[in-house]
Amino acid sequence: MSFTFITAARIAMSREGFDTWLDAPVPPASRIENPAEMFAGWWWSDRTPQWSTDAVVETPRSVLAARAADPQALTVLRHHDGALEAYLWTVGHSGFWEPPAQRLLLMLAGAAAFKTDDTEDHVLFWEDAAGTLPSGNDPALISLLAVGRGSARFVGSRPLTDLLTRLAPVEEAFAELAESYDD
Numbered sequence: 470m471s472f473t474f475i476t477a478a479r480i481a482m483s484r485e486g487f488d489t490w491l492d493a494p495v496p497p498a499s500r501i502e503n504p505a506e507m508f509a510g511w512w513w514s515d516r517t518p519q520w521s522t523d524a525v526v527e528t529p530r531s532v533l534a535a536r537a538a539d540p541q542a543l544t545v546l547r548h549h550d551g552a553l554e555a556y557l558w559t560v561g562h563s564g565f566w567e568p569p570a571q572r573l574l575l576m577l578a579g580a581a582a583f584k585t586d587d588t589e590d591h592v593l594f595w596e597d598a599a600g601t602l603p604s605g606n607d608p609a610l611i612s613l614l615a616v617g618r619g620s621a622r623f624v625g626s627r628p629l630t631d632l633l634t635r636l637a638p639v640e641e642a643f644a645e646l647a648e649s650y651d652d
Contacts, residue, residue: 476557476573478592486583487548495527496579502622510625545643556643578621
């Protein structure tokens with residue numbers, strides 16, 4: 470059995486910060502203030518996340534290179550309009566989807582060190598085979614990671630309209646990429 474997951478984010482940062490972030494180490498789970506709350510308030514709120522404690526030295530660039538070689542992953546990651554934008558579509562097989570999903574969440578949590586403003590940005594993680602943004606009350610939402618300047622933490626249920634609006638441009642870029650694979 471397989472699932473299809475999407476991780477999407479828009480995190481304010483300069484182009485210089487983006488370039489530096491690409492080669493910065495992906496942080497460990499301790500970089501997130503509350504890793505045990507990954508699922509709290511969402512679809513799988515009764516699950517307990519199992520974070521890997523393996524020390525693997527990776528950078529966003531190496532994670533993205535591995536994704537580029539994976540035929541079951543489509544990746545849009547760019548610096549656009551003053552922000553890191555990500556739309557990461559991944560097929561995850563039963564029993565082995567959580568570590569790769571957490572790696573992406575940690576990679577994006579590491580962007581906190583390079584934020585250019587004090588607002589809180591978000592990383593949204595959900596299950597969806599179509600590759601589209603969820604609706605504001607979609608039951609397929611799995612997790613929401615808030616990324617502040619220098620910090621990252623999981624947050625429970627909250628209105629998503631503003632977040633979904635900010636993610637629409639990168640979703641459109643993803644749809645164009647997916648369409649090019651269909652041609």
